[in-house]
Amino acid sequence: MKTQIKRIAIEGNEAAALAFKQVNPDVVAAYPITPSTEVVQKFSEYVANGEVDTEFVPVESEHSAMSACIGAAAAGARVMTATASQGLALMWEMLYIASALRLPIVMSVSNRALSAPINIHGDHSDAMGARDSGWIQIFSENVQEIYDNIFQAVKIAEHPDVRLPVMVGYDGFITSHSEEMIEILEDDVVRNFIGKYKPKYTLLDVDNPIAVGPLALTDSYFEFKVAQAYALENSLPIIKQVGKEYGDLTGRYYDVIERYRTEGAEYIIVAMSSTVGTAREVVDTLREKGLPVGLLKIRVFRPFPTEDIINALKDAKVIGILDRSMVPGSFGGPLYHEITSAFYHYEKRPIAQAYVYGLGGRDITTQHIEKVFEELIDIGKKGKPNPLTYIGVRE
Amino acid sequence: MAINLREIALKEEKLVSGHRLCAGCGASIIVRMVLNAIDEPVVVANATGCLEVATTIFPFNAWNVPWIHSAFENAAATIAGVEAAYKALKRKGEIDREIRFISFAGDGGTYDIGLQALSGAIERGHRAVFICYNNEAYMNTGIQRSGATPRGAFTTTSPAGKAIPGKPQKRKNLTEMMVANGAKYVAQASPSHWRDLMEKVKKAVNTDGPAFLNIYSTCPRGWRTPDNSAISIARLAVETGVWPLYEVENGKYKINYKPPKGFKPVEEFLKVQGRFAHLLKPENAHILEEFKKDIEEEWKRLLSMEEATNK
Numbered sequence: 001m002k003t004q005i006k007r008i009a010i011e012g013n014e015a016a017a018l019a020f021k022q023v024n025p026d027v028v029a030a031y032p033i034t035p036s037t038e039v040v041q042k043f044s045e046y047v048a049n050g051e052v053d054t055e056f057v058p059v060e061s062e063h064s065a066m067s068a069c070i071g072a073a074a075a076g077a078r079v080m081t082a083t084a085s086q087g088l089a090l091m092w093e094m095l096y097i098a099s100a101l102r103l104p105i106v107m108s109v110s111n112r113a114l115s116a117p118i119n120i121h122g123d124h125s126d127a128m129g130a131r132d133s134g135w136i137q138i139f140s141e142n143v144q145e146i147y148d149n150i151f152q153a154v155k156i157a158e159h160p161d162v163r164l165p166v167m168v169g170y171d172g173f174i175t176s177h178s179e180e181m182i183e184i185l186e187d188d189v190v191r192n193f194i195g196k197y198k199p200k201y202t203l204l205d206v207d208n209p210i211a212v213g214p215l216a217l218t219d220s221y222f223e224f225k226v227a228q229a230y231a232l233e234n235s236l237p238i239i240k241q242v243g244k245e246y247g248d249l250t251g252r253y254y255d256v257i258e259r260y261r262t263e264g265a266e267y268i269i270v271a272m273s274s275t276v277g278t279a280r281e282v283v284d285t286l287r288e289k290g291l292p293v294g295l296l297k298i299r300v301f302r303p304f305p306t307e308d309i310i311n312a313l314k315d316a317k318v319i320g321i322l323d324r325s326m327v328p329g330s331f332g333g334p335l336y337h338e339i340t341s342a343f344y345h346y347e348k349r350p351i352a353q354a355y356v357y358g359l360g361g362r363d364i365t366t367q368h369i370e371k372v373f374e375e376l377i378d379i380g381k382k383g384k385p386n387p388l389t390y391i392g393v394r395e
Numbered sequence: 396m397a398i399n400l401r402e403i404a405l406k407e408e409k410l411v412s413g414h415r416l417c418a419g420c421g422a423s424i425i426v427r428m429v430l431n432a433i434d435e436p437v438v439v440a441n442a443t444g445c446l447e448v449a450t451t452i453f454p455f456n457a458w459n460v461p462w463i464h465s466a467f468e469n470a471a472a473t474i475a476g477v478e479a480a481y482k483a484l485k486r487k488g489e490i491d492r493e494i495r496f497i498s499f500a501g502d503g504g505t506y507d508i509g510l511q512a513l514s515g516a517i518e519r520g521h522r523a524v525f526i527c528y529n530n531e532a533y534m535n536t537g538i539q540r541s542g543a544t545p546r547g548a549f550t551t552t553s554p555a556g557k558a559i560p561g562k563p564q565k566r567k568n569l570t571e572m573m574v575a576n577g578a579k580y581v582a583q584a585s586p587s588h589w590r591d592l593m594e595k596v597k598k599a600v601n602t603d604g605p606a607f608l609n610i611y612s613t614c615p616r617g618w619r620t621p622d623n624s625a626i627s628i629a630r631l632a633v634e635t636g637v638w639p640l641y642e643v644e645n646g647k648y649k650i651n652y653k654p655p656k657g658f659k660p661v662e663e664f665l666k667v668q669g670r671f672a673h674l675l676k677p678e679n680a681h682i683l684e685e686f687k688k689d690i691e692e693e694w695k696r697l698l699s700m701e702e703a704t705n706k
Contacts (some may be wrong), residue, residue, distance in 0.1 A: 055483035064472035071476025206436035213464040214451030239452030
C-alpha cells in the first residue's frame with residue numbers, strides 16, 4: 001500500500017519535531033541544547049497550540065530529562081526526547097539505566113563535538129561516548145532519513161522482543177539546520193505504522209505493584225547484564241523487519257547498512273551520516289572514470305551489524321574507515337575498531353586504513369574523499385596501511 | 396484529617412517485613428508511617444541510599460506499592476516523569492484512578508546531589524510529595540558528612556580531630572529553601588511525634604502541587620546510638636529544639652510543637668550519641684556554644700516568621 005505523497009521543505013531539527021508531533025507521544029521531557037534546541041522549541045509550539053496531547057516536561061537539565069523519561073516510560077507512557085553533545089554526556093549515567101530497565105524511549109540526537117575546547121558543531125563524539133550504554137543507535141544521512149528513522153525507532157523500541165531505547169543521530173548543523181525537500185506521511189498513516197503502545201509492565205498498575213530498578217548483587221547482576229546484551233543483539237532482525245515494513249509503506253526501504261556500488265569494488269570507503277552523501281558523489285565520479293570504488297554506509301551502529309558489514313567488505317582490496325570522532329591514545333576511531341575486530345577471525349579480509357575527520361564541524365569535501373580513494377589505491381599497491389590519518393587537519 | 400490509630404492498625408502494611416535495614420533505623424519507621432497515612436494508591440520513587448538498597452535486594456522486595464529507583468540524584472526527576480505520564484494517560488482516558496506520588500531520598504539525595512532535580516521538580520509544580528528521611532549524613536556509604544550534618548558532628552569525612560573537632564559548618568536550611576522554591580506545602584516532622592507526622596503527610600498528599608517533608612531519621616550506626624533508641628532520640632531532638640516541628644502552608648508558618656516549659660538542655664540530646672561525644676569535652680566548649688546559638692537563632696526566626704505570616 002503506497003500512500004499519497006506530500007512533499008515539504010524543512011530543516012533537519014524541524015523534521016525531527018514534526019515526526020515527534022505525528023507520533024504524538026504521551027510524555028516529552030527535554031532540555032534545550034545547541035544544535036538540537038529547535039526540536040524542543042518546535043515541539044513546545046505544538047504543545048502550546050494543542051496540536052499534540054503530550055505532557056511536556058521542560059526540565060532543568062539533560063540529566064533530569066532522561067530521569068523523567070525513565071520515570072514516564074516505567075509508568076507505561078510513550079516517551080521521547082532530544083539532545084546533543086554535553087547534554088548527551090550529562091545523560092550518560094541515565095542512558096545506561098534506561099536501557100537496562102528495558103524502557104523504549106526514543107531520542108533524537110543532533111550529533112555535536114564534546115568540550116574542551118567548547119565547540120557547537122557537528123561530529124560523532126557525543127554518540128560514540130554513548131555507544132556502550134546499551135541503546136540502539138541509528139544514524140541519519142539527511143533530513144528525510146531523520147524523519148523516517150524516528151517512526152522506525154518508535155516501532156523498534158516498543159517491539160515486544162526488543163523493549164530498548166533508541167537514539168536517532170544526525171549531523172549537527174550539517175543536517176540539523178539544512179533545509180531539504182522531504183516526503184511526509186499523513187498522521188493516520190504514521191499512527192497505523194507505529195500502532196498503539198502496550199507496555200508489558202507499568203508503575204501505574206497499582207493493583208499489581210512492581211519494583212523497577214532494585215539492587216542486584218553478585219549473584220544476579222551478571223545475568224541481568226547478559227540478558228540485556230542478548231536483547232540488544234536480537235534487535236537486529238527486528239530493525240531490518242521494521243525497515244522493510246516502512247519501505248512497503250513509503251517506498252523508502254531501510255537496512256542496517258547500505259551498500260553503494262560495492263559490487264566489484266576493490267576500494268571501499270565506510271562512513272556514517274551526512275558524509276555518506278558527499279562520498280556517494282565521489283564514488284559516482286570515480287566510477288565514471290573506471291575506478292573500482294564503492295561506499296558502505298553504516299546506518300545502525302548499535303547493535304553492530306557485524307555479519308552484514310563483513311559480507312559487504314570481504315571482497316574489497318582496501319577499505320578506508322572514516323570516523324568523525326576520536327579515541328585519544330588509540331590507533332583509530334570506534335568504527336575502525338569495530339570493523340577491524342569483526343574481521344580478525346576471517347582469513348580473507350581487506351587492508352583497513354583508519355581516518356579521523358571532521359571534528360568540531362570541520363568540512364569534509366569531495367576533494368578530501370577523492371584523496372582518500374587515491375590513498376587507498378596506493379595502499380593497495382603497497383600491501384599495508386598507513387598510520388591513522390587525520391583528514392584536513394593542520395599539524 | 397484526624398488520625399485514628401485503630402483504623403491505621405487495620406490497614407495493610409505497604410513496607411513489609413523482609414527488608415534489611417539496620418535494627419533501630421528511622422527510615423523504615425518513617426516509610427511505614429508515611430504510607431499508612433495515605434488512603435489513595437501511591438507510586439514511590441526512591442533515590443539510591445540505605446532505604447533503596449536494603450528494601451529491594453533482588454529477588455526480594457519489601458514494597459507493597461509500585462516502586463522505582465533509577466539513580467542517586469534524581470528521585471525527584473524520576474517521580475516527575477511518573478507523574479507526567481499519569482497526567483498524560485489520565486487526559487487520554489487510559490487511566491481513571493486517583494494515584495499519589497512520593498519520592499523518598501536521604502539527606503544526601505536531597506540536600507546535596509539531589510538538590511537540583513528536587514528544585515526543578517518543585518518549580519515546575521509536579522503534584523508529588525518529596526520526602527527527605529534525614530539522618531544527617533551519607534549513611535549508606537559509611538557515615539560521610541552531608542549538607543544536613545549539624546555543626547560539630549563527627550562523620551568519617553568530618554572526623555573529630557585535634558585541629559578540626561567535627562563538621563565546622565552548620566546544617567544547610569533546606570526546609571527554608573523549599574519554602575523559597577515555591578513548594579505549596581512544606582513541613583518538618585519527626586517519627587517521635589507520629590500523629591503530627593501523619594497529619595502532615597495527609598496534608599502533603601492532598602496538596603494540589605508539590606509538597607516537601609523533611610523528616611528526622613535516626614541512624615544507630617552513624618549516630619553511635621543504641622538500637623532501641625530511635626524514637627527517644629528523635630523525641631529529644633524535638634524537645635531540645637534541635638529539630639523544630641513546623642509547617643508552611645500557603646506561606647503561613649505554624650510551629651507544631653512549643654515546649655510548655657521551654658526546651659530541654661541540648662546536652663541531653665548530645666550526650667546519648669557517640670557522634671557528639673567530643674562536643675562535651677571542655678576544649679570544645681566553643682563549638683557547643685555555637686551549636687546552641689544555631690538552635691536559638693533558628694527558633695527565634697521561626698517564631699518571628701509565625702508571627703509575621705499570621706497577622
